[in-house]
Amino acid sequence: MTDTAHRSMSRWFEAAGFHLLLLTAAALLGWLSHQYNLAWDWSDSARNSLHPASRALIARLDAPLRITSFAPENPVLRGQILEVLERYRRLQPLIEIDFVNPAMEPTRTRELGIQVAGELHLSYQGRSENLRVIDEQSISNTIQRLLLRTERWIVGIQGHGERRLDGQANHDLGSLGAELTRKGYRVRELPLGTQGDLPANTGVLVIASPQRDYLAGELRAIERHIEGGGSLLWLLEPDQGPHPAQLLELLGITPLPGTVVDPNAADLGLDNPAIAIVNAYPDHPAVEHFRLVTLYPQAAALSLQPTASWQARALLTTLPRTWNETGPLKGRVARDPQQGELAGPLVLGYSLERRIHDKTQRVIVLGDGDFLSNTYIGNGGNLDLGINLLRWLSGDEGLLDIPSRVANDLLLQLSDTQGAIIGLGFLLILPVALFTAGGLVWWRRGRA
Template sequence: THDIRYDGEVLLEYQGRSEKVSQVSEANVTSAIQRLLRQGERWLVFLEGHGERHPYREANHDYSLLATELASKGYSIENLNLVQSGSIPDNTDVLVLASPKVPMLPGEIEILREFLERGGNMLWLADPEQASDGLELLEDQLPVEFLPGIIVDPNSQLMGLDRVDFALVGEYPRHPITQNLSSLSLFPQAQALEFSGDERWQLQVFLQSDERSWNETGELRGEIFKGDNEDESSGPLNIGLTLSRSLQGDDGELFEQRAVIIGDADFVSNRYLGNGSNLEIGLNLVNWLSHDDKLIAINPRPAPDTRLELSQPALLAIALVFLLALPLGLLASGLRIWLKRRKR
């Protein structure tokens, strides 16, 4: 017998394992199915100690909402300080480097290089303002170069955004990570990537900016146009790349190493996760990196964004209505009634 305690509780079973769903919804049932289908534990390890995005903190730039979604699907999430630990655990399925703001020590870089050399899977989310000191030493393992500047996309203003430094992606190259995406995704202040060439790796682009975009290296003030600066390239520009290669394990068996590099760390932050397909991309990234490709197809539709983002003119208009126009209207109405009664 199964311990069903509540009316309406659902029990799911698969290959001798079971999951109970107390509150039945598409998202809860889908998460339970993913936990059942996932073979063994999956450890997602976030590096910390350099100002990286944090999976448990709730600030706008952190990742607590994404971590909650991943935990509901069976992932175990931990932070790791390389100075304190001195190594990366062998059971790490995916190592996450989320835009460090403080340069890493040479010893830490060497630990990362050794992790990649032995075939570890890595997600690198790289903001333009990340501390790059030392990270260029990873280029012999991950042959990717970051273009200078920030991607400027004129389409962002056409979509009602008041900033041009938001790259919109609506057309996705064929890849397991993007196979089921049907809506726009938003990448604030992203930087472009280029593959520097390495026959050991198979490269695939899965996120690209619009052909009207470019990487702006000047100040983002006033009217912005693409100039003749040789450091600025016209779109489409690469925002997200996947790298994969076959390696031989200690047991002699071949296995596939996977890495993903994205020129933006904001798109899965608490502030922007609910925009368009951002959540789906975040979940699909981790599933692909942990070799759970089959689970990508059963991700639930993302919940709509519950945050209300208003432009400065809209905020000013609302303030004028509620703080000035409405009180004056009520005052005028009351004065009118008072004058009528006084004349009687």
Template sequence: MLNKIMNSIALRNLLFVLLLLGIAVGLGYAASRHPLQRDITFNASNSLEPASINALNQLQGPVNITVYATLQDARLGDIRKVIRDFLSLYQRYKPDIKLVFIDPEKEPARTRAARIQLNGEMVIEYAGRSEHLTLINEQTLTSTLMRLAHSRDQTVMYLDGHGERKLDGRANHDLGLLFGAKLKENGFKLNSLNLAIAQDVPSNIRVLVITQPQVDLMAGEIDKLLHFIDRGGNLLWLVDAGPLHGLERLAEKIGLQLPAGIVIDPAAADMNAPATWSLGTSYVPHAITSNFNLITAYPSARPLTWAENPDWQHHILLEVATRGWISQRDINALSGSPAFDKQHDSKGPAVIALALNRNINDVEQRIVAVGNGAFLSNTFAGNGGNVDLGVNMINWLANDDTLISLQPRAARDSSIILSRTQLTAISSGLLLILPLLLAGVGTAIWWRRRA
């Protein structure tokens, strides 16, 4: 009797259904307790960049996002769904992002009070500060969150009045289009400083940037810079090859030695870059270079060395040209494929980026010196991770170590652009060749069956 019951098809089907339901319930429970997600789209459109995740990790409190959007938009349709789906990527990593929708048509007074200009405009609030956002993409939202993460007014000033590179300038040799723009996106305020006019370097700035002057500084200007160092100011010094025009006293003050010469890096030639370029491919561990693995490029870099000083701690950030050398020859004679000359050159590697710090008045003073200013210029800043490294330097100098990360990138273009020839080939294949092929196969099958 028992065998008949066990051999019953109905019972076996019932047991199979119960087992299947048990497996489904078990998998559902496991998925709810241990969710796993994987983005297999080509451009990772359903995931956040590491920089965005890092920015979210730095936000210690809740983020309130108020979206002023109608139920339907004439161009985008259900704009609320678009925004909700986009922000869900951020809520996945930071669940305390609170999202509220307000219909401007139903609450016009509240919309006017918030100074809303566009349908779909968002107000991002964090730690008592807020910003408006009108573009819906990862780069702009993450940059907004990074700006809000700054706990205080962050002013970066750059020395001006002697032909230096301008941090907000648009000329090829200036630094404003990429590097300066990224600093502004991250919440820094940029101002110029002319020490021939200013009584002193302002005490409330976070970082002073000095690039290569083209004329000599007056002795009084140098005195003001040295006073800035004496009182613990933080400095980014981009030292190009060539005369220092009075900044020798500053170099002596911080123990920086600047031997003459241009770094020649054969690794650059291997990448079809000019012979006078140096490539940064590996970085000495430091807060500035933490998790930084992008290639950086330095046109006509000069080497840096330092004098040992018990007051200062020196940290090498970047060493280049392990197979190269430092050339004392004129830069115009180094075009093409230069070769090592024992009489004029010295073997590499060469240090071209250096961080210094010391404690002064119970506060840590930080200085970064780079043997090149062109790497952040409008002409060359777009190479590799140049801007990212420059922003990391500023963040470290401003004591915002937690904001050091790769900067958020613009979304990659996923559109396909086809030429007229390619469109014609695809159209012919779909509308002519494929139907004829199917007709031929059908005819062949019919003929074989008939035979």
């Protein structure tokens, strides 16, 4: 065999070996992709992956969660739905996904109340809920609602000028009530005068800034709720409305006279000194990892008279330079110690706990209701704080919030100069460079 034939045969074997190895590697990669389901998300803010809060939420599942999509035989629609749901199933094998063609099972579709194509039906341990908006925020919140094992009501007392949890007026708490409902809580308003006692499934009783005194029978019903170990959120107001002495004595809380004045508000561009600022929180489960600034308009400071039964902790504390102003909030105001005006930091809220009837009872008393009103709840972290407090009172602090994430990398913003440079590069410089490289290759081959 000549040298030329030997080299030709060697090159043939090398090429055949290379292609054989390439095919083997491709087959091996295909087999590995079926055996191991791995994914990487390089998008901005990892929007194509589950938020850590969603991951922690589905980790709490201890029984199969069945998700049924009622979608027609449309590959595009089903593919889009499956893409979202697979993010959950990849991390939690207890999640089962199924597709049903509504046209093939009209009876089942009608019985479950399915109304739109692609609507989801989630069922978990005998509880179920339909979902039309298919994104992480909505799906995780639905799972969160299904995880609430018992229907515990958040009950707001009505009939004495209180802020309503379903009200739309500026002073009402309708935005808070709507968010609680969205997160799976049952929010009810109750005219206490028509009830002998609060419903047995009252999870948290809310007393939201009443403007008129409670009747003796109504006070006894509230006392029975507290003495029976029920949770309570009590929103007080400065020098406004009734502050039932027997309830305050039972809890060991006393409102200080006047309204909290906070000169630090000017540092945030606020021109109202009667807005108190809280930007630091204690090591308490209700505000664990909470780092948002919260604002409290027209708030009352509170003092504590410790009792033997309650374990009380300051929950909300103002910044230094604050005081409780007892005079008119007009013109220049300054602290007058002779009028009982105390220098801050002042306490705006206390949490109280005790063991009673073989369970832990939780109470929160705050010196302000405006911060949760429809007018102010969007300021700073007011809404998030309100949700956290009610979660703690309900014993559901283990349930996590799933914030929506903004996709910041969907839009490429370029200046005119940057656009011109890119356009010049693609339209002129790159073609010239390719033409030059091709010419050099041709010239070198011609010389060889």
